[in-house]
Amino acid sequence: MAAPFLLTTELDNIGIVTxxxxxxxxxxxxxxxAEIDAYFSNIPEHIRVILMKAEGDHFCxxxxxxxxxxxxxxAVDFLRVCQSWHRAFDKIEHGGIPVIxxxxxxxxxxxxxxASAAHIRVADSSTFFALPEGTRGIFTxxxxTVRTAKIISPNRMIELMLTGRVLDAVEGERLGLAHYVCNNEANPKTAYELSLELAQRIAGNALLSNYAIVSSISRIADMSATDGLFAEGLMAAVVQTGRDVQERLGEFVNKKAHKVKPSK
Ligand code: 1HE
Known part of the structure; x- marks a missing residue:
C-alpha cells in the first residue's frame, strides 16, 4: 500500500498535519x-488549532x-476534480477551527x-509563490480565483498568471500571501517554531471567538453591507454572551488581564 499523503499527529490541543x-x-x-478532505471533515473535538506543514524543501x-x-x-472528469478540491479546501477555510x-x-x-485556504501563513525565507498555470496552458x-484573488486582488492575480512571475517570501508577505517571514535577521525563529507559538496562543482564545473569526469574516466580505452588519450583529450577540466571557472580562475588570501593548 502507498504511504499516506497526510501524516497527522497532535500536540496537546493542536492538530499537526504534514x-x-x-x-x-x-x-x-x-x-x-481525498485525505485532506477526510481529515478536515473529522477534526477531533479537542483540537483547537491546526498547523499544516510539509516534509522536504517545498510546501506544495x-x-x-x-x-x-x-x-x-x-472536461467532466476535471470538473469533478475541481469540485473535490473545492470541497476539501472549503472544509479547511470554513471548518470553524483556525488553520496555520x-x-x-x-x-x-x-x-x-x-495555502490560501489557511487562515494564517507563516513563511520560511526560502518560500516562493507563483501561479504557473498560465504558462503551462492550464487554469487554476x-x-x-476566489481565495487568492481576495488576498492579493484579482488584478494582481491576473498579472501573476499571465507572466508566471515568481514572488519571493518578502514580496509574498507584502501582498498578504504570507503574514510572517522567518529565518531572517528580523525574525530568526524557524517557520515551524513561530507557527507553533501562534498555534499555542490561538488555542488559548475562546472556542466561539475563534469560530466567529474564521467562519464569519470571509463570508461577511461576500455579503452586501446591510447583510454583513446584520450577520455581524448576530455573530457578536452569540459570542459576547458565551459561557467563558464573564470570566475573561472579569479578569480585565479586576486588572488581572494582559494589556494591549506593542511588543518590543
Ligand atoms: C511533480 C510536480 C507536480 C514536482 N506534479 N510531479 N505546478 C507546477 O507547475 C510546479 C511544477 N514543479 C516544479 O516546478 C518543481 O518541481 C519545483 C520548483 C516545485 C521543485 O523543483 P525541484 O528541482 O526541487 O524538484 P524536481 O526535480 O523538479 O521534482 C522532483 C520530482 O517531483 C520529479 O519527479 P521524478 O519522478 O523525476 O523524481 C518531478 O516530476 C515531481 N514533481 N512537481 C507532478 N506538480 C486544481 S488546478 C491546479 C493547477 C496547478 O496546480 S498548476 C501548477 C503545477
Missing amino acids: LNKAHKRNALDEEAI AGLDLKEHHDKERS ACLQGAVVGGGLEL GGGA
Missing part, C-alpha cells in the same frame, strides 16, 4: 485531496501534473490554493 510526499514535492493527486508543487497528463481526463500553514520552498499553483481549479 504533507508527506516530498519526493513529488507534495504535488496533489486525487488521493491527496500544486496539481499532480503527471497524474493529470497520464489520466487524459475529459507553515510554508517553505515552492507554494505554487494548487499549493498556493491550499482549486479556489484561487
Whole structure:
C-alpha cells in the first residue's frame, strides 16, 4: 500500500498535519485531496488549532501534473476534480477551527490554493509563490480565483498568471500571501517554531471567538453591507454572551488581564 499523503499527529490541543510526499514535492493527486478532505471533515473535538506543514524543501508543487497528463481526463472528469478540491479546501477555510500553514520552498499553483485556504501563513525565507498555470496552458481549479484573488486582488492575480512571475517570501508577505517571514535577521525563529507559538496562543482564545473569526469574516466580505452588519450583529450577540466571557472580562475588570501593548 502507498504511504499516506497526510501524516497527522497532535500536540496537546493542536492538530499537526504534514504533507508527506516530498519526493513529488507534495504535488496533489486525487488521493491527496481525498485525505485532506477526510481529515478536515473529522477534526477531533479537542483540537483547537491546526498547523499544516510539509516534509522536504517545498510546501506544495500544486496539481499532480503527471497524474493529470497520464489520466487524459475529459472536461467532466476535471470538473469533478475541481469540485473535490473545492470541497476539501472549503472544509479547511470554513471548518470553524483556525488553520496555520507553515510554508517553505515552492507554494505554487494548487499549493498556493491550499495555502490560501489557511487562515494564517507563516513563511520560511526560502518560500516562493507563483501561479504557473498560465504558462503551462492550464487554469487554476482549486479556489484561487476566489481565495487568492481576495488576498492579493484579482488584478494582481491576473498579472501573476499571465507572466508566471515568481514572488519571493518578502514580496509574498507584502501582498498578504504570507503574514510572517522567518529565518531572517528580523525574525530568526524557524517557520515551524513561530507557527507553533501562534498555534499555542490561538488555542488559548475562546472556542466561539475563534469560530466567529474564521467562519464569519470571509463570508461577511461576500455579503452586501446591510447583510454583513446584520450577520455581524448576530455573530457578536452569540459570542459576547458565551459561557467563558464573564470570566475573561472579569479578569480585565479586576486588572488581572494582559494589556494591549506593542511588543518590543
Ligand atoms: C511533480 C510536480 C507536480 C514536482 N506534479 N510531479 N505546478 C507546477 O507547475 C510546479 C511544477 N514543479 C516544479 O516546478 C518543481 O518541481 C519545483 C520548483 C516545485 C521543485 O523543483 P525541484 O528541482 O526541487 O524538484 P524536481 O526535480 O523538479 O521534482 C522532483 C520530482 O517531483 C520529479 O519527479 P521524478 O519522478 O523525476 O523524481 C518531478 O516530476 C515531481 N514533481 N512537481 C507532478 N506538480 C486544481 S488546478 C491546479 C493547477 C496547478 O496546480 S498548476 C501548477 C503545477
